[in-house]
Amino acid sequence: MVINGKPSLTCFLCFYISLRNSKAGDTVTSTLPLTDGQTLLSAGGRFELGFFNPQSSPNRYLGIWYKELTSDEGIVWVANRQTPLSETNSTLKISNDGNLIIVNKNGSIVWSSNSSSPTQSIVSAQLLDSGNLVLKDQNDNTPSNYLWQSFDHPSDTLLPGMKLGWNLKTGMNLFLSSSKTIADVSIGNYRFGIDLHGVPQLLLWQGEDVRFRAGYWNGVRFPGFPSMNPSPLFPYNFISNEEEVYFTLEFNNQSGVGQLMALNQSGIVTYVLWNAIIHNWVINNIGPVDQCQYYNFCGAYGWCNINNGPVLCQCLDGFIPKSADEWNSMYYSGGCVKRTNFDCRNGEGFLKFSDVKVLDTRNAVLKSKIGLSECEEVCMNNCSCTAYALADIKEGSGCLLWFGELVDIRSYPVNGQELFIKMAASEIDHGKPEINDKRRVILVATCVPLLLGILLLGLIKYTWNRRKENEIGKENIEDSKELELPMLDxxxxxxxxxxxxxxxxxxxxxxxxxxxxxxxxxxxxxx
Incomplete structure (x- = not known):
């Protein structure tokens, strides 16, 4: 998708849409196919579907885009990403077995919906005003009965109503995948979705490596998106139950603003708002946008503070660099180790760290029915437990327990959370953790004026006493002069x-x- 035709503004997919001489309503049927040069238009006029060429590319694709956007802006879904067309006379149609297919000029199938749901009824494909292309029984509009839908096959864009996550019953995993380049819309090297290991969380992968971690849902937001707060104007939600785990943007048709999330070809997740009233984008790159957002930048037990540049990494209080030479060379991946080792159940305690991004939850366990004090007891009694934190900050309930190394920690002075790490008893006496920058600033801001005030009062008192002593001295001198007898020769x-x-x-x-x-x-x- 393209924002204002400028790749520097997280250009997702630039394209040129060929001239369209006719509209085919919003539906494709077995008797009414869609040929190249025609488009479908959703009932509310919000989305359009047709064939297009990406910018500077000879390849041709079938895609969906916002109708209100001009030809130098972007699309939200591509059908045949991996099988581009080389000519302009292809057709979208319903096959004899009830699937939606793209055929080239030779009649060869280039792309298919591959629906395996049997039906004895007449099938049609309809473009909805949500941007969802659905294959369905022509007389059945029930969403749960759709034979196939484009929302189940995301490209690089998450629209309101789409799900990003897992159907635990079927094993279907819905995730965003980047394009290779602006001109090549085939699947690139980045993908963004929900990881189910440990406690489910949103991750961005580059190949098989984690590049960025938005984190788990804390009841209000994803910790890796501290500035992305839900509101009535831009609602979104996270659902986790026995059947599904997914994140979704929600509709707000009354606001005149459409929201979407997209993954560009450079591996940047962007939250985009389209204002239909002013016809313009509001763009927010949400991750990764700085070095501290890159996964585990400071290694185990190291925390990253973007405001501490150029030395971004520090060891948590109670920990020291695993390799001092590497750390001094600003090579942080080796992380930190405990300054004081301890045996389990030997008087250890917990050190509280505030204003942090909660840790990688792939080695964590969620206890949703206990509070923070009970969580401390559970972690204390388990020798493998290394840390705990509140799970749902909205309700103030549940807890997360970590086992093993603690990684991907960063400072978030705004919208950060509290983390409790198990430490040797001797380390608990060392005082407050260094990660609490905000409290340290508050302490300095409070104590310095107080100290200056005390010094000023002391100076005033000293000056007053000196002046009083001088006045008394002068009075004594005058009195002495009055009492003194004259000296005679x-x-x-x-x-x-x-x-x-x-x-x-x-x-x-x-x-x-x-x-x-x-x-x-x-x-x-x-x-």
């Missing part, structure tokens, strides 16, 4: 006492003789 005293005349002597005490002073002389001399 010896000549003045001699003149004032008549040269210490005996006639002026008035007595004698412990401090020596006391003389009478001639006041006028003193006043005269001092003036």
């Amino acid at each position: 010896f000549n003045i005293l001699s003149a004032a006492t008549g040269n210490f005349s005996y006639s002026n002597k008035i007595g004698e005490g412990g401090f020596g003789p006391v003389y009478k002073v001639i006041h006028i002389h003193i006043h005269h001399l001092l003036s």
Whole structure:
């Protein structure tokens, strides 16, 4: 599918649609085939089906596209991806055995629906306004009775109403598969779907290797899609029961907005909204879009924080690099190992890590009927259990138990979850885990102003005390000046006492003789 004709905007499949001179309603019957140059149009006019050429390609295919989109935009389903046509005079028709087939100009069958459901009635193929091409008994419109439907054979696009997942009764697995290139729509090297090992989760594979993990359904969202929150405008859901496990986008015909999910030829999963009112796309690349989203980028017990670049990986608190040399060289795939090993039931405990993407659940077990405290007890009593977490964050119930190494951990400050990892008792005393960046930021943001405030108050008090001491000192000095006797020269005293005349002597005490002073002389001399 093409978004605005620009491959840089996650171009899924560019194509050129040949000129169409006639419409054949929305149905193909045994007496009314669809020839190249004609198209089917769904009853509501939303989707169209016909033959097309991908951009710059001589190959011709049968596909379905949004009717409102122009010829440089994209399609949502291709029938004969693996068997392209080389001419423009092919036909879509109903075969004698009740299958939908494409035949070339020589009458050879190029593609078939391969329906094995027997029917004695007249069969027709109809393009629905959901974008689903269905093969059915002409008089039976019950979805559960469809003989075949394109929704059961996805290409690279998930439309509302399609299921991405498993039918556990039949073993049918529905997944998206990329095209090889823009011009070559045959099946490429990427596929996106649900893995059933352990606890079911959404995975993206490149060949046989996991490239990206959207994760398990936590009751609100897939942890690997933290920004993709369901809403009344863009509803979607995850269903898991004894018969089916699948993810689906839901219809919202009143919003004027259509939603879809697609996998492009470069292995990027994209969530796309088509606004029929403004006739434009709203595009959100959801994975993988950064290095931390690539599966297990930091190895076992290593966690990835995209905000810590260029050193994206760190070992979880209580763990150290398995190879210090590799870690220092920014080669992280070896992961981390426990700093302190411990024997089972020897006083170990759990260290809580917050704001994380929950781990790969292929080695996990879901306990849906117990809470978090019971989950801790179960994990503590099982020597093989390495970690646990809340399963359903919406209901606050159920728990996930992990056994073996913990992989594909990353920091999600927004919409992350709590994870509890079993550790040696000595490691529990080391304090809070380093992965909790948000709490550390909050702690710093709180403590630094508080510390500055205390220092400021101390400075104010010190300044006030100094000023008070200075004022008291000045008062003492003034008081001393007021109480101090004047100092007189010896000549003045001699003149004032008549040269210490005996006639002026008035007595004698412990401090020596006391003389009478001639006041006028003193006043005269001092003036």
